[in-house]
Amino acid sequence: MLRFAVLGHLATTSGKFSLSDMPGGAGRMDILCRCVNASLFLSHGMRRDVEVYLVLLGPPDPPKTVLFPGKTVRYLSPDERSSGSLIQKALAQPVSEEFRETTPGVFVRRGGLPELLAEYPFVLLDESGTDIRTVSLLPDNYLLSDHLNLNAQEVAAVAGMPVFSVGPLALHADHTLTVLLNEHDRRAA
Amino acid sequence: MLRFAVLGHLATTSGKFSLSDMPGGAGRMDILCRCVNASLFLSHGMRRDVEVYLVLLGPPDPPKTVLFPGKTVRYLSPDERSSGSLIQKALAQPVSEEFRETTPGVFVRRGGLPELLAEYPFVLLDESGTDIRTVSLLPDNYLLSDHLNLNAQEVAAVAGMPVFSVGPLALHADHTLTVLLNEHDRRAA
Incomplete structure (x- = not known):
């Protein structure tokens, strides 16, 4: 199983956002929607062996984590509005410390x-890291950030964590996941 | 200069589509919007050396081609609605055989x-092709299709064209472009 956790520093934690204004009012929720797409879609089917954790840290009620497991997710299409709508429904439900199915x-x-x-041995994806093509055994659990750098508290939390990069340029989070999955696909082939 | 041409077999050729229904009423325009994103966005800036040609083949007035050159494009954000809105404005204008600036x-x-x-020596991106990692000199002009296979007329038009793939699995068009650009980035680094 591959696991991706994406930090949404400004991403709203209320279900009352507009699907027509995800970059603005929803705190760059569009980035997280594209990460769901990049993680789970193949041309003819879904990546059943990938789980995406969206860590939503924006107002009004942070933190919340929305989980899309490729194995179970339904009613998901590749467009941003589709994942946005499922996130919206998840955020409209009461939360506890246990994952609860919302759709x-x-x-x-x-x-x-x-x-x-505390649950998985994550590594960090960042352009400063070791090139994934040079790694003999690729990790399974990857953490990455949205358009913002890690804040001081997050930097402290990831101290000592191995860092990997997918190439010479800094890419958007979803593009980073796409390139990473290609490397995994090649090694599994 | 890198050039990508994406065939949108069902993509509407009228500007009167809804930005909230691009997968449906606009003939999978969402795919073309994600190809614009994948082609032009870096984490901190745009790919000025990439041009994306969206070949729109759906009703009511095909064919039309919308061109996003990374060098000149303005008012473009990474979300699907943003590129969708610029496509909409392009399709609302009269067309001739010469490219005309619409925004x-x-x-x-x-x-x-x-x-x-007739203008550029395109190669085809398809999962049946030669792995790009094994190619000594990468081409500059790439043709790929949306979610549909090439039709008989298109197959005839590309007969004899070199075919390249980005990995062992069939990917969405935008993911294919992201992986391809990573290979170009690595060679240019």
Whole structure:
């Protein structure tokens, strides 16, 4: 199983956002929607062996984590509005510390980065890291940020974590996941 | 200069589509919007050396080609609605056989695949092709299709064209462009 956790520093934690204004009013939720797409879609089907954790840290009620497991998710199409709509429905539900299913195969819980770091041995994706093509055994659990750098608290939380990059240029989060998955696909082939 | 041409077999050729229904009423225009994003965006800036040609073949007035040159495009954000809105404005203008600027740095003309093939030596991106990682000198001009296979007329038009693939699995068009650009980035670094 591959796991991706994406930090949405400004991403709203209320379900009352407009699907027509995800870059603005929803705190760059569009980035997280594209990460869901990049993680889960193949040309003819879904990546059943990938889970995406969206860590939503914006107002009014942070932190919340929305989970899209490729194995279970339903009613998901590749466009941004589709994943945005499932996120919206997840955020409209009450949350507890356990993941709760909000639409078929999509889940939400109260919690953010510390909870995830306690559960899986994440590595960090960042342009400063070791090139994934040079790594003999690729990790399974990857953390990456949206358009903002890690804040001081997050930097402290990831101290000592191995860092990997997907190439010479700094890419958008979703593009980074696409390139990373290509490397995994090639090694699995 | 890198050039990508994406065939939108069902993509509307009228500007009167809804930005909230691009997968449906606009004939999978969402795919073409994601190809614009994948082609032109870096984390901190635009790919000024890439041009994307969207070949729109759907009703009511095909063929039209919308051109996004990274060098000139303005008012473009990474979300699907942003490129969708610029496509909409391009399609609302009269067309001739010459490219005409419809919003700053975005252009439209009457024409489709035959015109492009007469202008640049395109290669085809398809999962059946030669792996780009094994190619000593990468081409500059790439043709790819949306979610549909090439039709009989298109197959005839590309007969004899070199074919390249980006990996072992069939990917969405935008993911294919992202992986391809990563290979170009690595060689240019």
